[in-house]
Amino acid sequence: LNLTVSSSGGNTSSTLQYGLLFEDIYHSGDGGLYGEMIRNRAFQGSSVDGVVSLDRTTDFWTEVGGVTLSVDTETTPLSSSLPAQLRMEVPEDTTTAVGFYNDGFWGFDVDASQRYIASMYVYGNYTGDVTCYFYSTTSDTILGSTTISLDQTESDGWVQTYSPTFYPTTTASNANNTFYFVFEDGAQLAGESLYFNVLSVFKQTYNNRANGLRTDMAEAVAALGTKYIRLPGGNNMEGLYAPYYWKWNETLGSLTERPGRPGTWGDYNTDGFGLIEMMLMADDMGLEVILGVWAGLYLDGTVVAEADLQPYVDSVMDELEFLLGDSSTTYGAQREALGYGAFTINYIEIGNEDYLNGGTTSYDDYRFTAFYDAIHATYPDISLISTINPSPVTTDGSPVDLHLYGDADYFVTLFNAFDQASRSYPVFVNEYAATNTGSNSASQIGAQTLSMACAEAVFLLGCERNSDVVVGSAYGALIKNYNEAPDTVAVIKQTASEVLYSMSFYVQQLFAANMGSSTLPVTATDGELAPVYWSATTNTSHTILKLVNYDGETGADSAVSVTLEGSSADTATLISFSAPEADSINNLAALGGETSSVTTTALQGEAGVFTVEFSSAYEILIL
Numbered sequence: 001l002n003l004t005v006s007s008s009g010g011n012t013s014s015t016l017q018y019g020l021l022f023e024d025i026y027h028s029g030d031g032g033l034y035g036e037m038i039r040n041r042a043f044q045g046s047s048v049d050g051v052v053s054l055d056r057t058t059d060f061w062t063e064v065g066g067v068t069l070s071v072d073t074e075t076t077p078l079s080s081s082l083p084a085q086l087r088m089e090v091p092e093d094t095t096t097a098v099g100f101y102n103d104g105f106w107g108f109d110v111d112a113s114q115r116y117i118a119s120m121y122v123y124g125n126y127t128g129d130v131t132c133y134f135y136s137t138t139s140d141t142i143l144g145s146t147t148i149s150l151d152q153t154e155s156d157g158w159v160q161t162y163s164p165t166f167y168p169t170t171t172a173s174n175a176n177n178t179f180y181f182v183f184e185d186g187a188q189l190a191g192e193s194l195y196f197n198v199l200s201v202f203k204q205t206y207n208n209r210a211n212g213l214r215t216d217m218a219e220a221v222a223a224l225g226t227k228y229i230r231l232p233g234g235n236n237m238e239g240l241y242a243p244y245y246w247k248w249n250e251t252l253g254s255l256t257e258r259p260g261r262p263g264t265w266g267d268y269n270t271d272g273f274g275l276i277e278m279m280l281m282a283d284d285m286g287l288e289v290i291l292g293v294w295a296g297l298y299l300d301g302t303v304v305a306e307a308d309l310q311p312y313v314d315s316v317m318d319e320l321e322f323l324l325g326d327s328s329t330t331y332g333a334q335r336e337a338l339g340y341g342a343f344t345i346n347y348i349e350i351g352n353e354d355y356l357n358g359g360t361t362s363y364d365d366y367r368f369t370a371f372y373d374a375i376h377a378t379y380p381d382i383s384l385i386s387t388i389n390p391s392p393v394t395t396d397g398s399p400v401d402l403h404l405y406g407d408a409d410y411f412v413t414l415f416n417a418f419d420q421a422s423r424s425y426p427v428f429v430n431e432y433a434a435t436n437t438g439s440n441s442a443s444q445i446g447a448q449t450l451s452m453a454c455a456e457a458v459f460l461l462g463c464e465r466n467s468d469v470v471v472g473s474a475y476g477a478l479i480k481n482y483n484e485a486p487d488t489v490a491v492i493k494q495t496a497s498e499v500l501y502s503m504s505f506y507v508q509q510l511f512a513a514n515m516g517s518s519t520l521p522v523t524a525t526d527g528e529l530a531p532v533y534w535s536a537t538t539n540t541s542h543t544i545l546k547l548v549n550y551d552g553e554t555g556a557d558s559a560v561s562v563t564l565e566g567s568s569a570d571t572a573t574l575i576s577f578s579a580p581e582a583d584s585i586n587n588l589a590a591l592g593g594e595t596s597s598v599t600t601t602a603l604q605g606e607a608g609v610f611t612v613e614f615s616s617a618y619e620i621l622i623l
């Protein structure tokens with residue numbers, strides 16, 4: 001195969017290739033990116049066999065010293081948003097220390113080089129120390145501790161107290177650790193009850209932000225090097241049933257004012273990782289935001305009738321005023337009072353997959369336009385994305401968002417999918433993933449294999465070649481907790497102490513890092529497309545050619561001669577991504593670790609002509 005890469009003549013590429021979708025799915029927010037380490041810190045709701053429940057429980061809490069733990073709704077609550085608290089009843093004959101411990105999100109990461117802080121709200125009578133410590137269930141030892149000193153009576157009401165920050169004395173060998181709150185003077189509490197809410201432990205966060213992100217997770221997301229992020233979802237934004245769609249104004253300010261909500265993906269969301277936290281994440285990572293707004297469809301098929309839709313439209317307008325308005329506006333002033341300047345929003349996606357469960361007709365008839373008209377009238381420069389193709393409003397070139405899921409071979413067929421697309425209708429592919437069965441259900445079998453990741457790469461070549469019309473693409477889903485969803489696809493999976501970079505992580509990272517500002521035409525002779533696929537771009541200073549081998553030859557039989565028109569270069573940089581087998585996967589360190597590798601070598605050529613060979617039947621080469 002001979003490929004000749006022209007020196008000019010292509011299309012201008014989108015500046016938004018590539019992107020991210022963030023939503024809390026299988027603990028990508030709580031127990032994932034969000035830095036809170038205590039699970040069920042505020043008794044907001046629960047999960048039974050992976051099905052979210054409104055029942056408030058003491059799940060993930062265990063008594064110490066013979067006390068009884070229960071969820072209490074009788075005592076004066078901490079706030080109307082958090083109407084339930086943990087009650088600790090201490091037996092009359094108690095003479096020793098009492099308390100409780102938490103299991104965390106499948107354990108805790110304990111790292112002696114990192115700073116931690118604990119805190120809690122308490123109601124009741126106690127003067128003395130509460131020892132807070134990490135405990136290893138592997139080594140049966142305390143790994144580090146701090147003290148919360150209380151001096152309060154019932155008449156003080158609810159009091160929040162922090163520990164001093166502390167460094168553990170020992171780094172844990174694994175995540176099998178718990179976190180204890182122990183009242184040393186148990187005798188003082190004999191026959192009494194104390195009440196607790198928003199029990200919390202944070203490790204130092206990404207960029208040291210208060211109520212911020214888990215550092216290793218945030219660094220993994222930032223390392224993808226993408227250009228935009230769509231938030232807060234996804235199906236999670238829509239809600240399983242009324243009235244639990246994602247409400248921006250219930251995710252703001254003090255944690256005591258955030259009721260949380262039953263998430264779509266099996267557990268209650270605390271909403272500690274709220275609108276401001278998500279916007280700050282985007283800012284910190286230099287990402288353009290595509291703001292998802294709810295468009296009146298719940299996942300059970302309930303649709304808000306046209307006559308009842310206006311309050312939801314008004315709420316979106318309030319959200320935009322909150323994000324964009326100055327201090328002379330009601331909601332802009334609210335944001336400023338919280339300590340934040342205005343954010344930037346250039347893209348809004350109206351709904352998510354509004355064709356689901358009978359949503360199409362109402363979206364086409366009135367839902368999309370109700371939101372579109374209101375937003376467009378006040379913010380004419382914001383691009384408004386439809387979740388149904390074609391968009392109900394086609395007069396101003398508004399984009400649509402296509403979600404593409406299917407098996408690996410299907411993704412390879414998408415290489416040409418956008419070649420003939422109308423240039424008048426920009427497209428985002430704000431969710432795509434090659435999957436084995438289903439898309440995101442917990443019963444889906446199989447994490448990404450090398451061949452699946454290479455199929456995604458072939459698809460991305462197609463997006464890149466057509467990125468005058470394909471504005472951006474983002475993998476669905478970005479993050480899933482390994483303990484909960486080990487066998488489904490995601491860009492990143494995490495345990496409490498480890499981040500797992502899937503095969504697709506590397507594909508996106510490589511594609512994002514090697515993207516030009518315009519395409520270059522490529523002419524093939526002595527061979528044709530498949531099993532090798534290609535795309536070329538230029539960023540004016542140099543040419544980037546991507547080649548994907550999808551079930552192809554290796555060695556001399558796979559040789560591709562590349563001529564860079566108008567170039568006299570004798571050397572080039574060659575990046576290769578591959579793994580030993582087509583079905584290799586990246587795994588946790590204890591289960592084999594990463595099998596994929598990225599290598600960078602110098603390639604010798606002559607006067608702009610280079611020869612590359614594949615070393616694997618499934619491989620990505622970037623020249």
Ligand code: AHR
Nearest residue numbers: 234235236353440476477
């Ligand atoms: O993985 C992303 C999920 O899958 C999204 O919530 C939904 O929009 C899609 O179907």
